[in-house]
Amino acid sequence: MAERLILHEDAVSGNCYKIRLTAALLTIPLERRGYDILAGETRTPAFLATVNPNGRIPVLQIGDRFLPESNAACHWLASESALIPSDRFDRADMLRWMFWEQYNHEPNIATLRFWRSIVGEARLTEVQRALVPGKEAAGADALALMERHLAGQDWFVGEGASLADICLFAYTHVAGEGGFAMAAYPAIGAWLDRVRHLPGFVALDAR
Numbered sequence: 001m002a003e004r005l006i007l008h009e010d011a012v013s014g015n016c017y018k019i020r021l022t023a024a025l026l027t028i029p030l031e032r033r034g035y036d037i038l039a040g041e042t043r044t045p046a047f048l049a050t051v052n053p054n055g056r057i058p059v060l061q062i063g064d065r066f067l068p069e070s071n072a073a074c075h076w077l078a079s080e081s082a083l084i085p086s087d088r089f090d091r092a093d094m095l096r097w098m099f100w101e102q103y104n105h106e107p108n109i110a111t112l113r114f115w116r117s118i119v120g121e122a123r124l125t126e127v128q129r130a131l132v133p134g135k136e137a138a139g140a141d142a143l144a145l146m147e148r149h150l151a152g153q154d155w156f157v158g159e160g161a162s163l164a165d166i167c168l169f170a171y172t173h174v175a176g177e178g179g180f181a182m183a184a185y186p187a188i189g190a191w192l193d194r195v196r197h198l199p200g201f202v203a204l205d206a207r
Contacts, residue, residue, distance in 0.1 A: 003063035006031045008051050011205040012118060013037075014110055014170035015070035016058040022074045022166050024202040026081055038119075071098045074163050083163050090158045097156050097164035101171075105146075108139035110171040112178030136179065143175065143185055150187040154194060161198055169195045174204065
C-alpha cells in the first residue's frame with residue numbers, strides 16, 4: 001500500500017506550491033495541512049518537535065517521515081518520472097537550475113513578493129527597507145539570465161519540462177507581485193504559458 005502523503009504548507013507560499021504542482025502533474029494525491037506563518041504557527045513547540053525543527057514549511061510528510069525543503073520534496077515525488085531527465089548531464093543540469101533557484105532567484109524575487117504583496121510595504125522594518133534595492137537588482141539579474149537562456153530553447157533542460165521548470169515557475173509567475181516588470185521578459189512569458197498548458201497543471205491558490 002502506498003504511503004500517506006501530507007503536505008505541511010502555507011497556501012500562499014510558492015515553495016509549497018512547487019510541491020503541489022509537481023504532485024498534480026504526476027497525478028499523485030496529497031493531503032494538505034495548512035499553517036499561517038505570519039501567525040507563528042510553524043514556531044510552536046509541537047511543530048518544532050514533530051514536523052520540522054527548523055521551523056519552516058513546506059514539509060512533505062511521507063508516512064511517518066518528514067522531508068523539509070521544497071526542491072528535495074519535489075525530487076522525491078518525481079523520482080523515476082519524466083520530470084527527471086534520463087540523460088546523466090541533463091539530470092545534473094536540472095539540479096544546477098534547482099540549486100540556482102534557491103540561491104539566486106528565490107531569495108530576491110520571492111522575498112520581494114512576500115514583503116510587498118503579503119506583509120505590505122508599510123509594515124516592513126528599516127532593515128528590510130534597506131535590503132530592497134539590492135534584492136531588486138539581484139532579482140532583475142536573475143530574470144535577465146532566465147530570459148537569455150529561454151530565448152534559445154523552450155525548457156530549461158533538454159527537450160521537455162523538468163523539475164527545473166516547475167521549481168522556477170513557482171515564484172517567476174508571481175514576480176510581478178514583487179514589483180518586477182514582467183513585460184520586459186517575453187521569452188519568460190512564453191515559457192510561463194508553456195508550463196500552464198502542461199497536462200494536470202494546477203494554479204497557485206488565490207489569496
